[in-house]
Amino acid sequence: MKITYKGDYSLKAILDLALHYNKGVLPIQELAKKGDIPFKFLEQILLTLKKGGFVDSKRGVDGGYFLARPPETITVGEVVRFIEGPIEPVACANKDSYEKCKDFPYCVFKDIWSHVYTATSLVVDTVTFAELVRRVEALKNSNIETPYYI
Amino acid sequence: MKITYKGDYSLKAILDLALHYNKGVLPIQELAKKGDIPFKFLEQILLTLKKGGFVDSKRGVDGGYFLARPPETITVGEVVRFIEGPIEPVACANKDSYEKCKDFPYCVFKDIWSHVYTATSLVVDTVTFAELVRRVEALKNSNIETPYYI
DNA sequence: TATAATCTATACCAAGTTAATAGAGATTAT
DNA sequence: ATAATCTCTATTAACTTGGTATAGATTATA
Numbered sequence: 001m002k003i004t005y006k007g008d009y010s011l012k013a014i015l016d017l018a019l020h021y022n023k024g025v026l027p028i029q030e031l032a033k034k035g036d037i038p039f040k041f042l043e044q045i046l047l048t049l050k051k052g053g054f055v056d057s058k059r060g061v062d063g064g065y066f067l068a069r070p071p072e073t074i075t076v077g078e079v080v081r082f083i084e085g086p087i088e089p090v091a092c093a094n095k096d097s098y099e100k101c102k103d104f105p106y107c108v109f110k111d112i113w114s115h116v117y118t119a120t121s122l123v124v125d126t127v128t129f130a131e132l133v134r135r136v137e138a139l140k141n142s143n144i145e146t147p148y149y150i
Numbered sequence: 151m152k153i154t155y156k157g158d159y160s161l162k163a164i165l166d167l168a169l170h171y172n173k174g175v176l177p178i179q180e181l182a183k184k185g186d187i188p189f190k191f192l193e194q195i196l197l198t199l200k201k202g203g204f205v206d207s208k209r210g211v212d213g214g215y216f217l218a219r220p221p222e223t224i225t226v227g228e229v230v231r232f233i234e235g236p237i238e239p240v241a242c243a244n245k246d247s248y249e250k251c252k253d254f255p256y257c258v259f260k261d262i263w264s265h266v267y268t269a270t271s272l273v274v275d276t277v278t279f280a281e282l283v284r285r286v287e288a289l290k291n292s293n294i295e296t297p298y299y300i
Numbered sequence: 301t302a303t304a305a306t307c308t309a310t311a312c313c314a315a316g317t318t319a320a321t322a323g324a325g326a327t328t329a330t
Numbered sequence: 331a332t333a334a335t336c337t338c339t340a341t342t343a344a345c346t347t348g349g350t351a352t353a354g355a356t357t358a359t360a
Contacts, residue, residue: 003263061303061305090153122269193338211333
């Protein structure tokens with residue numbers, strides 16, 4: 001699994017929308033500013049996330065984006081898989097792709113990739129955006145200095 | 151961590167050399183044939199691995215490559231890091247890169263990437279090529295059908 | 301109804317990476 | 331001498347990444 005800027009920006013935007021869940025829309029401009037994300041790039045990303053059912057939007061004046069599903073139901077892993085593709089280090093780590101590799105029955109590496117895949121999934125598929133919101137709130141209430149915008 | 155063909159070929163070649171450790175050299179031609187690897191591509195890869203101190207070579211007639219270090223001392227993780235670069239999903243997962251990210255103190259994602267990094271390292275840094283050789287030998291002695299070349 | 305703010309859609313592009321291929325040269329056993 | 335082998339550098343086609351550009355559609359509100 002490798003996280004590109006596109007994935008990073010996606011996660012940041014969704015977290016911002018989760019922090020604003022049930023509180024109306026947030027325009028792209030604001031999300032871009034908050035996340036220090038190039039505006040036109042974020043436009044594309046949000047359109048993709050909309051097609052993926054993660055977010056929804058309202059057009060026109062006072063328009064913007066909002067989370068299409070409750071934060072408890074969205075995991076980091078789901079977003080990463082949607083934006084970045086499969087999280088396994090090689091295709092054969094996924095059981096569905098086993099048969100594609102001619103070396104499958106006797107390859108001593110496949111167990112390694114499977115273990116990496118399992119361990120990675122365990123992390124990213126168990127963290128929801130509701131949990132991330134709680135962590136942000138905890139940071140807000142701590143004495144750690146946070147930028148004004150959180 | 152993503153494994154490219156270069157990484158895959160590197161691991162296969164080193165495993166073949168580990169299976170032949172202390173038994174003379176193996177020419178690139180043979181390694182390429184065994185691993186189903188494009189000859190000229192493998193030439194480049196082995197030169198890189200030689201510069202990395204993993205393998206060494208003998209030129210001329212009856213020349214070839216051999217493992218430069220005992221199989222017990224080479225881990226999958228070391229080869230992957232050398233060929234593919236850092237295994238963490240984002241730079242900030244590495245403690246040395248923390249300060250590069252302006253969001254570091256309050257980013258709620260960095261723990262996720264750190265956990266992925268730790269879990270991945272635990273897998274790839276604990277498997278040596280001596281262990282892989284043992285697994286290949288075990289497969290040989292099992293009733294699983296293996297291609298003649300192992 | 302005009303306008304400005306906002307999202308939608310598609311095209312384009314520069315730089316870098318990947319997975320090779322090509323060819324000329326150096327070394328060495330026989 | 332020669333053939334087998336490694337060494338080194340250049341080249342390339344296809345793809346990915348991280349954007350930018352432009353034109354259009356929608357909608358609140360003055």
